Amino acid sequence: MDSSATNRPAMDDGTADLADVGRRLRALREERGLSLSELARRAGVGKATLSGLEAGTRNPTLETLWAVTGELGVPLTALFTRPPGQSTEPDSPVFHGESVEATLLRVFDDETVTYELYQVRFPAGTAQTSPPHPPGVTEHLTVFAGTLLAGPIGSLREAGPGDYVTWRSDVPHGYRVIGGQDVHASLLLRYPRR
């Protein structure tokens, strides 16, 4: 499905498959001591729906998810956010250790422009290049910890804690971590609209 040429940072929103969502939902229900039947009745959904949802054999509708999470009193995000403690699989450190993690903090829509604010983490040793974005897009990186080179390929700039780097991202650009420390940074993407 995603086999196209799109290259994007690995979004750590805990995106999982239907089975994971089902497990999380069941855990949330059982924490509250609710039976499946009772939660289904309160949320106004069928028992079959909830049963299949928790088993991971159904592909729920957004309204169904809203109904259930609303009754559980949790935001929809709770179904996709990993509970603390099992954030990463212990037996697959390679994938987590070598990919950039980006979490979308905010999206700001304006009449003429949109901003996306990410918190990103580059593990030590990371080097990644990104293809050009549409014209006019700019990136604004504020470093919190660690040091890296970032910017357009060929004119990378060094940025350490507290530093701020910006560049037009309609050309190939990338990042390379310097030193043995992970880099934490805030990345602001600016998308002007015609």
Added chain:
Amino acid sequence: MDSSATNRPAMDDGTADLADVGRRLRALREERGLSLSELARRAGVGKATLSGLEAGTRNPTLETLWAVTGELGVPLTALFTRPPGQSTEPDSPVFHGESVEATLLRVFDDETVTYELYQVRFPAGTAQTSPPHPPGVTEHLTVFAGTLLAGPIGSLREAGPGDYVTWRSDVPHGYRVIGGQDVHASLLLRYPRR
């Protein structure tokens, strides 16, 4: 603006309705310069599906949402974040100054330094001064929308959309909004520790 120890991303995922999700999805698509047809093709969903989804006339399936947001490169959460200017979660750390509204997005604790990332909103016409902070504290302001003067009193600098201003805040400093537009910005506070 106090530094409470709560490390909690104030991610609005309010209870939006289908029309809101559709609007947000359309905005995310258009800021990338993608046509509806192309996004549908890349994401592997029907054009009718995407059209109805953006119009708010459909009740999408979780797999459909994953396909589309995955292709857009945003977490599912991006569809549920409120547009700026709306109220935030009731228990999120929101601080109201005279007229400034600041929301703590993130706290980063390091061995030697602490960062606090805020999203702030200065209503049009706002002018406010802040007393000095402890020595070594710096402020880093990234403007999202609107224009303002910010920095130490006596050497205010102008900053418009996309601009970045920083200053040492161990002296009296302040902000003054220019023009009739509200200012949205990201404010990073850096607290070095001995």
Added chain:
DNA sequence: CCCCGTCGTTCCATAAACGGAACGTTTCGT
């Protein structure tokens, strides 16, 4: 022991979300 209420799963007809095709419109390049 038996009854009865509740548990979670499975079966089923209905409603609706889905993808493909056709449509009218707009935007190009020739």
Added chain:
DNA sequence: ACGAAACGTTCCGTTTATGGAACGACGGGG
């Protein structure tokens, strides 16, 4: 000016998510 391509919307047959009902399993009380 014309034709071709791409745009977003609408129509339509197929697929599938849904809620109600029926099911067997379990457990407590009379």
